[in-house]
Amino acid sequence: xxxxxxxxxxxxxxxxxxxxxxxxxxxxxxxxxxxxxxxxxxxxxxxxxxxxxxxxxxxxxxxxxxxxxxxxxxxxxxxxxxxxxxxxxxxxxxxxxxxxxxxxxxxxxxxxxxxxxxxxxxxxxxxxxxxxxxxxxxxxxxxxxxxxxxxxxxxxxxxxxxxxxxxxxxxxxxxxxxxxxxxxxxxxxxxxxxxxxxxxxxxxxxxxxxxxxxxxxxxxxxxxxxxxxxxxxxxxxxxxxxxxxxxxxxxxxxxxxxxxxxxxxxxxxxxxxxxxxxxxxxxxxxxxxxxxxxxxxxxxxxxxxxxxxxxxxxxxxxxxxxxxxxxxxxxxxxxxxxxxxxxxxxxxxxxxxxxxxxxxxxxxxxxxxxxxxxxxxx
Numbered sequence: 001x002x003x004x005x006x007x008x009x010x011x012x013x014x015x016x017x018x019x020x021x022x023x024x025x026x027x028x029x030x031x032x033x034x035x036x037x038x039x040x041x042x043x044x045x046x047x048x049x050x051x052x053x054x055x056x057x058x059x060x061x062x063x064x065x066x067x068x069x070x071x072x073x074x075x076x077x078x079x080x081x082x083x084x085x086x087x088x089x090x091x092x093x094x095x096x097x098x099x100x101x102x103x104x105x106x107x108x109x110x111x112x113x114x115x116x117x118x119x120x121x122x123x124x125x126x127x128x129x130x131x132x133x134x135x136x137x138x139x140x141x142x143x144x145x146x147x148x149x150x151x152x153x154x155x156x157x158x159x160x161x162x163x164x165x166x167x168x169x170x171x172x173x174x175x176x177x178x179x180x181x182x183x184x185x186x187x188x189x190x191x192x193x194x195x196x197x198x199x200x201x202x203x204x205x206x207x208x209x210x211x212x213x214x215x216x217x218x219x220x221x222x223x224x225x226x227x228x229x230x231x232x233x234x235x236x237x238x239x240x241x242x243x244x245x246x247x248x249x250x251x252x253x254x255x256x257x258x259x260x261x262x263x264x265x266x267x268x269x270x271x272x273x274x275x276x277x278x279x280x281x282x283x284x285x286x287x288x289x290x291x292x293x294x295x296x297x298x299x300x301x302x303x304x305x306x307x308x309x310x311x312x313x314x315x316x317x318x319x320x321x322x323x324x325x326x327x328x329x330x331x332x333x334x335x336x337x338x339x340x341x342x343x344x345x346x347x348x349x350x351x352x353x354x355x356x357x358x359x360x361x362x363x364x365x366x367x368x369x370x371x372x373x374x375x376x377x378x
Contacts, residue, residue: 010033031166045149056091056100089242092131094134128231128299167189182194182332226260314339
């Protein structure tokens with residue numbers, strides 16, 4: 001049996017950050033990952049992720065983002081790699097519906113600079129977009145995107161540099177805990193530590209089955225469609241975007257290669273009973289809705305798919321995260337349900353969990369992310 005001071009299960013976006021922050025505090029930490037680092041089987045892959053403070057989902061996320069932005073910049077400097085590209089964010093939607101109304105609420109509560117784009121400026125500033133007449137546009141200049149695989153590797157490399165042990169291609173089969181610590185069992189080894197962190201993305205539910213957490217895993221497809229418009233190129237200052245239409249929420253990124261534009265639908269998705277058995281082939285149904293959106297809103301984008309990626313969303317019923325102690329074990333911590341909008345918070349999650357475990361508390365405003373909302377009697 002290998003002994004250490006902390007065990008982290010899962011080394012994706014969140015688990016790698018937890019390892020790095022624990023290691024920075026001098027903790028002897030072992031991270032366990034069933035695949036390679038920056039793999040494409042879970043939720044932390046696909047080239048890019050949006051980072052923004054225009055938080056229409058809930059204004060309580062904004063203070064966490066105020067902390068996340070400089071942490072990404074610091075990690076980038078420390079590891080010598082570009083992680084965060086500030087290309088701006090364009091929000092488009094009916095001003096009375098959730099996207100625009102929610103973003104305005106966060107902007108007002110937290111004094112964010114997210115101005116409306118006057119209609120006579122749309123074409124001059126954002127010629128690659130053709131929003132409906134009833135849509136309102138907001139622009140967040142300090143937003144942009146994260147290079148997702150680079151971010152995962154940066155946290156993992158930093159953790160190793162600071163003394164963490166990362167064990168790859170090793171599947172966790174079970175764990176037990178008591179007041180003295182936790183033991184984690186893999187196929188070929190067991191690990192014992194006073195602290196355990198469960199950050200296994202879509203595999204978290206089975207690891208805490210006894211809690212009956214309402215976690216749903218969905219199959220989501222990201223498409224790279226051909227674009228022939230110069231407006232969509234990163235060199236022409238194309239922003240990332242999120243649009244709310246009658247069909248749902250869609251998002252996308254500037255073209256990084258000059259020929260393709262990554263576009264996906266945030267809403268919808270098939271439920272996945274087993275995250276280890278997912279159809280990763282592309283079907284016609286995967287393309288139709290995104291292609292229809294692109295045809296209507298993105299002049300110059302064509303329906304031919306140059307490549308695609310399948311990722312997994314792990315969702316709670318309210319689509320907010322779980323960031324809390326295990327209700328039956330004070331030395332076990334759960335980080336789950338981040339899919340759809342969570343990756344940008346990775347360094348904050350790492351820091352907050354380290355604070356909770358080592359200091360017994362955190363000043364971060366995470367009360368709305370606790371487990372008690374699913375069972376107030378906990």
